[in-house]
Amino acid sequence: MGDQDDAKRAAGERAIAEYLADGLRVGLGSGTTSHWFVRSLAQPVRDGLDIVGVVTSTSTLDVATEVGVRVADLNEVPELDITIDGADEIDPSGNMIKGGGAALLWEKIVATASKKMIAVVDDSKVVEKLGKFPLPIEVVPFGWRSTERHLRAVFAEFGYSDVRLEIRLKDGEYLRTDSGHYILDAYLEEIADPPALAARLNPIPGVVEHGLFIGIAAATVIGHPDGTSEIREF
Numbered sequence: 001m002g003d004q005d006d007a008k009r010a011a012g013e014r015a016i017a018e019y020l021a022d023g024l025r026v027g028l029g030s031g032t033t034s035h036w037f038v039r040s041l042a043q044p045v046r047d048g049l050d051i052v053g054v055v056t057s058t059s060t061l062d063v064a065t066e067v068g069v070r071v072a073d074l075n076e077v078p079e080l081d082i083t084i085d086g087a088d089e090i091d092p093s094g095n096m097i098k099g100g101g102a103a104l105l106w107e108k109i110v111a112t113a114s115k116k117m118i119a120v121v122d123d124s125k126v127v128e129k130l131g132k133f134p135l136p137i138e139v140v141p142f143g144w145r146s147t148e149r150h151l152r153a154v155f156a157e158f159g160y161s162d163v164r165l166e167i168r169l170k171d172g173e174y175l176r177t178d179s180g181h182y183i184l185d186a187y188l189e190e191i192a193d194p195p196a197l198a199a200r201l202n203p204i205p206g207v208v209e210h211g212l213f214i215g216i217a218a219a220t221v222i223g224h225p226d227g228t229s230e231i232r233e234f
């Protein structure tokens with residue numbers, strides 16, 4: 001009997017077998033599932049697989065460097081062939097919540113720089129409705145309490161009166177993302193209309209990005225604890 005780590009590894013390995021080939025420019029996602037994927041690249045790269053990776057976080061840069069994947073800056077390679085990245089939740093339309101690892105901004109920039117984005121997930125991430133996982137919102141530190149007020153007003157429009165919004169902490173301090181911003185996590189329980197909510201969050205001054213990834217995933221590779229995997233296309 002396997003566990004969710006086996007499921008994550010199965011998804012990562014299947015993504016390599018299914019989607020990678022010589023010459024591709026590949027966005028490398030963040031989080032444990034993506035890191036299984038990047039670690040699983042070590043052998044194929046040693047065997048001659050010729051790809052260039054663009055990372056979505058400093059932590060993924062560390063892993064890619066450790067296993068010998070050639071890495072470039074997105075400014076050197078502004079268009080990518082494919083991005084393989086994890087998700088905190090994914091719904092039947094392929095809409096996702098991401099940012100549990102605080103990398104949502106770079107992840108969205110890299111995913112949308114790619115011709116195709118593939119979500120690698122263990123089967124616990126597949127949901128009917130998004131929202132059980134708290135929605136991460138990346139905000140500029142300057143005036144973040146004012147940004148929080150705007151956010152509360154928008155959430156109230158969607159029926160979340162007095163929404164629970166928490167600033168994310170790390171080691172007792174406000175967490176800083178790789179771009180130096182803060183994260184506010186919104187506890188929503190269920191998001192009835194993810195595209196509508198996403199559209200209202202984007203224009204709020206002080207909001208840099210949010211973790212709703214709408215219409216971005218082309219497919220998902222779902223790993224199961226018994227080591228099997230399946231692909232769903234959107």
Ligand SMILES: O=C(CO)[C@H](O)[C@H](O)COP(=O)(O)O
Binds near residue numbers: 029086099100107
């Ligand atoms: O969005 C992310 C990081 O910002 C990750 O992809 C997401 O949190 C999934 O992580 P894991 O594979 O560890 O469950």
